[in-house]
Amino acid sequence: MKWSTYFIPTLKEAPAGAEAASHQLLLRAGLVHMLTSGVYSYLPLGLRVLAKIKHIIREEMGAAGAHELLMPAIHPLEIWQQTGRDKTLEDVMIRFKNKKGTAMCLGPTHEEIITDLVKSFVQSYRQLPVTLYQIQTKFRDETRPRFGVVRACEFIMKDAYSFDTDDAGLKKSYAAMYEAYTRIFARCGLKPIIAEADSGAMGGKISHEFLVPAPIGEDKVKDENGVEHASIEVGHIFQLGTRYTQAMSALYLDETGKQQPIVMGCYGIGVSRLLAAIIEVCHDPKGICWPAGVAPFMVEVLPVQAGDPETMAVAGGVYDGLTKQGIDVLMDDRDESAGRKFNDADLIGIPYRVTIGRRGLQEGKVEIKDRASGVVESVPVDMAVGHLLRLLIPAR
Amino acid sequence: MKWSTYFIPTLKEAPAGAEAASHQLLLRAGLVHMLTSGVYSYLPLGLRVLAKIKHIIREEMGAAGAHELLMPAIHPLEIWQQTGRDKTLEDVMIRFKNKKGTAMCLGPTHEEIITDLVKSFVQSYRQLPVTLYQIQTKFRDETRPRFGVVRACEFIMKDAYSFDTDDAGLKKSYAAMYEAYTRIFARCGLKPIIAEADSGAMGGKISHEFLVPAPIGEDKVKDENGVEHASIEVGHIFQLGTRYTQAMSALYLDETGKQQPIVMGCYGIGVSRLLAAIIEVCHDPKGICWPAGVAPFMVEVLPVQAGDPETMAVAGGVYDGLTKQGIDVLMDDRDESAGRKFNDADLIGIPYRVTIGRRGLQEGKVEIKDRASGVVESVPVDMAVGHLLRLLIPAR
Numbered sequence: 001m002k003w004s005t006y007f008i009p010t011l012k013e014a015p016a017g018a019e020a021a022s023h024q025l026l027l028r029a030g031l032v033h034m035l036t037s038g039v040y041s042y043l044p045l046g047l048r049v050l051a052k053i054k055h056i057i058r059e060e061m062g063a064a065g066a067h068e069l070l071m072p073a074i075h076p077l078e079i080w081q082q083t084g085r086d087k088t089l090e091d092v093m094i095r096f097k098n099k100k101g102t103a104m105c106l107g108p109t110h111e112e113i114i115t116d117l118v119k120s121f122v123q124s125y126r127q128l129p130v131t132l133y134q135i136q137t138k139f140r141d142e143t144r145p146r147f148g149v150v151r152a153c154e155f156i157m158k159d160a161y162s163f164d165t166d167d168a169g170l171k172k173s174y175a176a177m178y179e180a181y182t183r184i185f186a187r188c189g190l191k192p193i194i195a196e197a198d199s200g201a202m203g204g205k206i207s208h209e210f211l212v213p214a215p216i217g218e219d220k221v222k223d224e225n226g227v228e229h230a231s232i233e234v235g236h237i238f239q240l241g242t243r244y245t246q247a248m249s250a251l252y253l254d255e256t257g258k259q260q261p262i263v264m265g266c267y268g269i270g271v272s273r274l275l276a277a278i279i280e281v282c283h284d285p286k287g288i289c290w291p292a293g294v295a296p297f298m299v300e301v302l303p304v305q306a307g308d309p310e311t312m313a314v315a316g317g318v319y320d321g322l323t324k325q326g327i328d329v330l331m332d333d334r335d336e337s338a339g340r341k342f343n344d345a346d347l348i349g350i351p352y353r354v355t356i357g358r359r360g361l362q363e364g365k366v367e368i369k370d371r372a373s374g375v376v377e378s379v380p381v382d383m384a385v386g387h388l389l390r391l392l393i394p395a396r
Numbered sequence: 397m398k399w400s401t402y403f404i405p406t407l408k409e410a411p412a413g414a415e416a417a418s419h420q421l422l423l424r425a426g427l428v429h430m431l432t433s434g435v436y437s438y439l440p441l442g443l444r445v446l447a448k449i450k451h452i453i454r455e456e457m458g459a460a461g462a463h464e465l466l467m468p469a470i471h472p473l474e475i476w477q478q479t480g481r482d483k484t485l486e487d488v489m490i491r492f493k494n495k496k497g498t499a500m501c502l503g504p505t506h507e508e509i510i511t512d513l514v515k516s517f518v519q520s521y522r523q524l525p526v527t528l529y530q531i532q533t534k535f536r537d538e539t540r541p542r543f544g545v546v547r548a549c550e551f552i553m554k555d556a557y558s559f560d561t562d563d564a565g566l567k568k569s570y571a572a573m574y575e576a577y578t579r580i581f582a583r584c585g586l587k588p589i590i591a592e593a594d595s596g597a598m599g600g601k602i603s604h605e606f607l608v609p610a611p612i613g614e615d616k617v618k619d620e621n622g623v624e625h626a627s628i629e630v631g632h633i634f635q636l637g638t639r640y641t642q643a644m645s646a647l648y649l650d651e652t653g654k655q656q657p658i659v660m661g662c663y664g665i666g667v668s669r670l671l672a673a674i675i676e677v678c679h680d681p682k683g684i685c686w687p688a689g690v691a692p693f694m695v696e697v698l699p700v701q702a703g704d705p706e707t708m709a710v711a712g713g714v715y716d717g718l719t720k721q722g723i724d725v726l727m728d729d730r731d732e733s734a735g736r737k738f739n740d741a742d743l744i745g746i747p748y749r750v751t752i753g754r755r756g757l758q759e760g761k762v763e764i765k766d767r768a769s770g771v772v773e774s775v776p777v778d779m780a781v782g783h784l785l786r787l788l789i790p791a792r
Binding site for chain 2: 005006007009033035036039040041042043044047050065067068069070071072073074075076079094095096098099100102106113116117120121130132137139141143153154
């Protein structure tokens with residue numbers, strides 16, 4: 001991708017009101033744009049990171065045997081009345097009446113909807129177990145949206161739901177999701193602390209939270225020395241049991257022909273919130289340092305003098321060489337000052353930067369910088385692509 | 397994917413009320429599930445087709461130089477009042493007040509939102525042209541939702557917006573989208589008729605509709621002999637000019653330093669509606685015949701006797717051989733009658749079916765069937781994978 005024809009509107013200063021480091025960097029690096037309090041657009045660079053996160057989630061959920069579907073955002077309120085959660089979640093639920101006068105709402109979560117769906121297809125123990133998930137937009141009427149995409153009114157979640165014949169089955173499905181979650185977060189560059197937690201409005205007995213320590217966190221978390229840390233909840237898994245299936249009569253026939261309630265678990269990841277959690281953990285005073293697994297591009301090619309034909313020829317060669325190998329490369333071909341381009345490169349945080357300047361070229365060399373460590377290597381022009389490919393091997 | 401652990405809830409009969417062939421097949425083949433009138437879940441097989449369609453759209457939009465972003469679904473009503481479309485679209489716009497008492501709505505389209513976004517970043521002619529698009533969920537309060545996902549209250553659209561300095565630029569951006577649209581629809585197995593159209597609530601002068609002839613179509617369309625055909629609108633592109641940018645003061649500084657309104661175009665594709673349009677065109681009395689570009693799987697492996705070890709060993713070999721080559725394969729490993737499995741295979745419409753049965757295996761052969769043409773070939777077991785790979789070359 002060439003920066004000059006792309007859309008990365010970086011800002012020198014964070015707009016007023018952005019307190020959290022991640023919120024400031026999301027805005028400054030041109031990743032998101034606020035439409036109104038708690039409601040954001042994801043700009044091309046931010047959307048690329050979201051796509052990488054979604055890809056990791058899909059791979060790991062698939063490997064754990066879960067199948068993806070997509071449920072709607074608008075629901076008849078009646079379905080929520082079946083479990084009484086129209087009341088429990090009243091405070092955050094966005095409601096409206098449609099033209100026919102039917103009471104409707106926007107889904108703040110989907111336990112009732114998936115239970116209704118599974119109920120209409122599953123009759124027998126032979127159809128169980130099954131784990132279904134979606135990556136979908138949720139809506140909550142937050143009184144006080146905060147920290148950018150951390151507590152927003154519209155946000156992206158991965159929500160999975162397991163359906164088993166009994167508690168032993170639920171524990172197995174739960175363990176598979178628990179393992180998948182640790183792999184997903186590790187691939188996103190995070191090592192969350194896993195804590196047993198209160199099940200809150202979800203119901204059920206056992207639940208675990210996945211918490212990323214960060215100064216803006218609204219949850220507290222158990223370190224080995226008993227010190228409390230503020231942390232962001234990036235995932236939460238619940239053994240729901242039969243709370244929803246009994247209330248909604250989602251029953252199956254067991255091997256003896258007797259009707260039993262299906263045993264359920266639910267598993268959430270805050271996808272858009274992960275953007276912020278990753279930045280909270282992976283940044284320095286100059287900007288973001290994307291972990292390789294979720295970086296919007298792996299390499300930034302930075303020709304210092306965009307007007308110099310030799311510089312641009314070498315930059316084009318490195319760009320083409322990497323692109324042909326399937327590497328996501330961004331080239332900052334803008335006719336801007338070197339200072340502006342260096343600052344923007346540090347700000348948007350692509351893992352490797354190749355700087356091509358007239359001074360280096362006089363010695364036949366380009367400079368390769370590791371954004372996170374700051375380590376700089378000077379490499380002969382014709383070895384630059386090969387050297388980068390070797391650096392990138394662990395990340396691919 | 398193994399059918400026995402997947403989630404394809406096929407139905408023998410279409411539920412009452414589904415008139416259109418596509419609507420019946422979407423329900424019967426386990427592609428979608430209705431939550432309430434005009435509101436659908438996409439089940440795993442349906443979501444796979446949507447993913448293929450989205451992939452094609454992303455490739456072609458990227459090739460045309462457009463960049464993807466993602467705008468929110470909930471908007472402050474105030475932004476729609478700037479152009480007066482809170483009135484024009486009043487009939488279909490879903491509105492609510494948030495807890496703070498602010499009037500909000502769900503986006504039936506996004507011209508105002510993208511104009512507001514671009515306005516906050518683009519100041520100079522040097523930042524133009526730019527074309528941005530999203531694949532996103534839209535909401536419309538339809539009085540009479542019909543034909544399943546064809547006229548729904550919640551649906552997926554690809555909407556692109558071009559921003560140019562002048563009319564000549566707009567015409568160029570418009571032409572690039574026009575060409576991309578013809579490629580997108582062709583890769584989806586469709587040859588829409590392109591008609592000059594009324595710009596309706598969008599405003600602007602020139603617009604073109606992309607119409608797929610189908611009995612359930614609610615639009616009429618110009619054949620060479622002047623005969624009218626009912627057709628489904630799958631795409632619509634508009635030269636908007638300065639209608640939105642003037643109303644919202646989205647201005648740029650031209651080369652002489654003078655402020656000018658940005659010149660805009662917009663370009664829509666009904667992504668979820670395409671599911672129905674493709675099925676309307678590509679089906680026969682037995683079920684769906686997916687075009688290769690959007691098929692949820694390319695090959696279905698059908699072992700007739702799931703209890704027979706030799707049959708299952710051969711089926712497993714074909715399945716593994718194709719999967720290793722990156723082919724999406726579905727294996728119907730269910731312990732069901734041959735008749736049920738054959739009927740389901742015709743219903744869900746995977747392009748190629750490999751039938752492995754005891755009778756064929758006695759001669760060392762398996763049967764390869766082309767779903768659309770019905771042509772059946774008998775092939776030696778050890779040549780099955782190679783033969784299928786050759787058949788699939790044009791589709792890859």
